[in-house]
Amino acid sequence: MAQTLDLDAMIAAAKAEPPLTIYDSTGKIVDMAANFEAKYGVKAIGQKVSANSQLEMIIRESQANNVIGDVALITDTPAALAQLLPNGFVESWMPPDLADKIPPMFRNPLAISTNANVWAYNTEVYESCPVTNLWQLTEPEWRAKVAFVDPLTKGTYTDWFNQLETHADAEIAAAYKAHFGADLDTSTESATKQWLKAFAGNAPLVTDGDDPVAEAVGAPGQAEPFFGMLSSAKFRDNADKGYKLGLCAEMTPWAGWTYTKLGLMATKTDSPSAARLFIHYILTEEGIAPQVADGKISTNSDVKIPDSEPSGLAAHLDALFPYDASTGLDDWETRQDWQDFWTINYKK
Template identity: 65%
Template sequence: MKANCTRRGIAIATLSAALLAGMASPGPAQEAFDLDALIEAARAEPPITVYDSTGKIVDMAEAFSSTYGLDATGVKVSATAQFEQITREAQSGNVQGDVALITDTPAAVAQLLPRGYVESWLPPDMEDKIPAQFRNPLAITTNANVFAYNTEVHDTCPVTNMWQLTDPEWQGRFAMVDPLTKGTYPDWFNQMETYGDELVAQAYEDYFGEPLVTDQPSATAAWVVALAESGPLVTDGDDAISEAVGVRGQADPFVGLLSSAKFRDNEDQDHALGLCSEMRPWVGWSYTKLGLIASGTDSPNLARLFIHYVLTEDGIMPQMVDGKIPTNSEIAMPDDEPSGIMEVHDLVFGYDSASALEDWDARQDWQDLWLVHLSR
């Protein structure tokens, strides 16, 4: 599943050049950052449009406009569609989306940034607040997918080990988003193989009482194959998983893997979703949402001001209540965040963008492995 080293080296060099060009692009000076000066410069520029994969961006853009007396419009666009739109707009020289808040980090690192379609800009006054692994390219949040169960039927999560999901007992009773339609899932597989394969192997031994023996190239690959062969319910989104797991009145509900944001369904739709805090080796996994600026925007200062805004508590709060964790380390999660993820945050498998290029190159391999072994 590993990427070609020569290809990766070329991509890294190209990416580095693109990022250096982005940091040197027109706008307020890095050495003497002045937020007031940025605001004044933004006032002379046309309105901006911001792409994001959550509808919360509409409220965020409205709040930004109200705060600064400037005009920003938020548009909900899936990560896949963002990639396609950004590419088309850049190639045609007709930029419509000035800012992209995009969750497909590998696509951005492998395709958008090296080609100069977008730029990554870290506000200098935010540098000390953003951990190094989230600075280049700039990530504004980490977004979690977690294992969940029905609290009406079970007092605690009935699954406590990732390999338990491959047991005949759970055949056809586990729900997840289709890895063939959402790239963050095969990226997760590749990240596990790269950074957590020993823990996957240890989890097998903990559950079955003997070491893993497999003809697959890694413990992670063996788990992916076993999970696919167990016939999980695969969906095109988290709504269906929330229903399969959380709807009340079920005799035998699914266990599922879904966005922590869906725990708001407990209040909005009277679901009974509970976080599988006992699951090992991880209760879930996260991916990053990048904050990028279109290189061809007519409003570079206004776009940068928006990036600065979403790194503040007021700016990112609409997404925090859905369990999105800001990369700004000085911002605390709200007490009423519905999933309870912060209580087990150290058990969430985090995304490391250092291998984003390998994730991109391996994505199709993982999807092929899944498809070949998927039991219908």
């Protein structure tokens, strides 16, 4: 049974506090802060700050007793688990009236949404996804034809590698057997490492972000477009830029994977009621709407992805490999190992 929350008292307290500043890695936070202020009459400023910069700023602000960012919406869950929470720079607060709407795996620390990276193809050239199994990407047919964000620049990618090895190595091995018709020998090296070694050695086009992947895969007028992995948010480029991105929904073993965005409060904030009110707000359908429209998935089970979301992800959530924060510290501790593994095996 849900606990109660005196929202009116929280709003009154928030109005008496200094203006609220929220850090987030998406520019949508500017609109979200403005919507929040319009709804509650609580002054709020949204600032787009990358996850890496958030980490540094939160630590420095706390150490200097000069907190600017009162709320951090951060996609680097392992870093938060390893550096921010244990050192008391931030705290996690779960709105008691919404606790029964948030699955246990997202409650401590509180995740406000999950973001998806998915495999995509060009619908102008292919009637359906040309790749149905992860292991196809290790074969000559796809050599130098797969666009992929550089794992040396995004920790979420090395986290994904570690999550696969930790929680789903058997599924990677099963996909190998389904594709090649033989068992994979995992006695000396995990199925995940063997796939990643073969994929990295097949000369993928490594990019510095999702935009170049979206262009390489989805730009119209190509005879031989790339296959690729990118944020589901980039499917908006179909409308904005005329791209032809299609979701590889039937890919084995997954169409993509998710990572979590945490909603954390600075422990030294001078606007604690406003910070809690904003956390409560973004767990509602109204609050998270600008990001859900881009394919972000609210952790509130009552909030659905709208039918207008361009990737069509809503119909294929079960095809995504989910992030498990219970082993997030291990993801943090092995990042360098996975980066080294990628570097050693990557071939241009």
